[in-house]
Amino acid sequence: MKIVVTGGLGFIGSHTVVELQNEGFEVVVIDNLSNSSLDVLDGIERITKIKPLFENIDLRNKLAVQNFFKTHHDVAGVIHFAASKAVGESVDDPLLYYENNINALVYVLQEITKLQQANFIFSSSCTVYGQAEKMPITEDASVQPAISPYGNTKQIGEEIIFDVAKVTNLNSVLLRYFNPIGAHSSTEIGELPLGVPQNLVPFITQTAFGLRKELSVFGNDYPTPDGTCIRDYIHVVDLAKAHVIAMQRLLNKRNLDKVEIFNLGTGKGSSVLEVINAFEKVSGQKLPYKIVPRREGDVIMAYANTDKANDVLGWKAAFSLEEALASAWKWEQKVRS
Numbered sequence: 370m371k372i373v374v375t376g377g378l379g380f381i382g383s384h385t386v387v388e389l390q391n392e393g394f395e396v397v398v399i400d401n402l403s404n405s406s407l408d409v410l411d412g413i414e415r416i417t418k419i420k421p422l423f424e425n426i427d428l429r430n431k432l433a434v435q436n437f438f439k440t441h442h443d444v445a446g447v448i449h450f451a452a453s454k455a456v457g458e459s460v461d462d463p464l465l466y467y468e469n470n471i472n473a474l475v476y477v478l479q480e481i482t483k484l485q486q487a488n489f490i491f492s493s494s495c496t497v498y499g500q501a502e503k504m505p506i507t508e509d510a511s512v513q514p515a516i517s518p519y520g521n522t523k524q525i526g527e528e529i530i531f532d533v534a535k536v537t538n539l540n541s542v543l544l545r546y547f548n549p550i551g552a553h554s555s556t557e558i559g560e561l562p563l564g565v566p567q568n569l570v571p572f573i574t575q576t577a578f579g580l581r582k583e584l585s586v587f588g589n590d591y592p593t594p595d596g597t598c599i600r601d602y603i604h605v606v607d608l609a610k611a612h613v614i615a616m617q618r619l620l621n622k623r624n625l626d627k628v629e630i631f632n633l634g635t636g637k638g639s640s641v642l643e644v645i646n647a648f649e650k651v652s653g654q655k656l657p658y659k660i661v662p663r664r665e666g667d668v669i670m671a672y673a674n675t676d677k678a679n680d681v682l683g684w685k686a687a688f689s690l691e692e693a694l695a696s697a698w699k700w701e702q703k704v705r706s
């Protein structure tokens with residue numbers, strides 16, 4: 370069965386391509402290489418021994434999207450990762466985010482709803498919950514007004530999918546990711562942020578490797594046990610496997626609603642200082658860091674209630690924080706060598 374993975378050369382996309390191929394799916398990757406490279410295709414091939422079909426398409430090009438789905442009218446499902454994801458950049462250039470994350474989504478939905486089956490998995494984010502009142506966060510926690518254009522595109526994206534599913538053949542799973550980290554155990558693929566990493570774990574591994582002087586810890590005066598923010602860090606391979614299970618659910622028509630939502634996290638919250646300690650333990654490296662003021666827009670605490678994903682999807686994160694950090698460290702060393 371043919372599955373299209375948009376943004377398939379990105380961090381989560383590439384790991385999902387591997388898991389899909391491992392399960393016997395034929396994968397077609399769409400990517401515009403804006404935040405990825407063709408080397409990732411080779412990395413995927415070295416892991417699975419299969420080179421996925423690759424189309425260099427920018428999904429903002431409506432005609433290109435139309436032509437793609439005319440050629441690939443036998444597609445059984447689409448997993449849509451292609452999007453911009455830097456919160457700060459979205460504040461500076463909101464139109465880029467609305468064009469990239471919304472126009473592209475609309476064009477893909479327009480085409481797949483013309484096909485025999487329109488099975489669609491959407492990359493959403495725990496950012497839609499804002500600062501949730503109750504921890505751990507369940508899927509029925511309310512969606513809070515977005516604080517960045519990036520976060521808004523995830524909320525609007527979800528709403529578009531609900532509206533379209535009501536009146537078309539679209540069946541969709543919205544996956545709300547907590548904090549994806551780590552890399553494939555082969556070290557053939559992993560996270561490759563451009564420039565200075567905005568996210569915690571790539572900043573940690575680059576600092577440990579000597580590329581950055583020290584990590585800035587954004588605030589230690591939060592109302593948490595050690596004063597630093599708490600997040601739910603999930604291994605990217607666990608996350609990737611959840612996409613395959615969600616797609617199989619749609620393909621086998623086991624979904625109970627036309628649009629279903631699942632949190633993807635481990636269910637365990639870790640503070641920034643706990644992440645640093647765990648990293649030092651698994652890497653044997655001392656991590657230089659300093660405490661600096663809070664970063665604007667950070668929530669105090671976010672970790673998932675994973676009951677729904679466990680019970681309904683039949684999926685559970687298998688890797689620990691330590692294992693995920695060890696894989697990220699192994700990847701950083703390999704990439705720089």
Ligand code: UD1
Nearest residue numbers: 456494496567568569570572585586587598600641666667
């Ligand atoms: C961020 C986005 C989230 C998005 C995700 C995509 C915000 C507020 N949220 O999640 O919407 O879906 O990235 O990748 O930007 N930290 C430091 N020092 C650093 C970097 C991070 O102390 O140099 C801390 C942060 O304050 C936070 C934690 O580490 O408490 C995790 O930060 P990060 O990796 O950026 O993820 P989020 O902010 O949770």
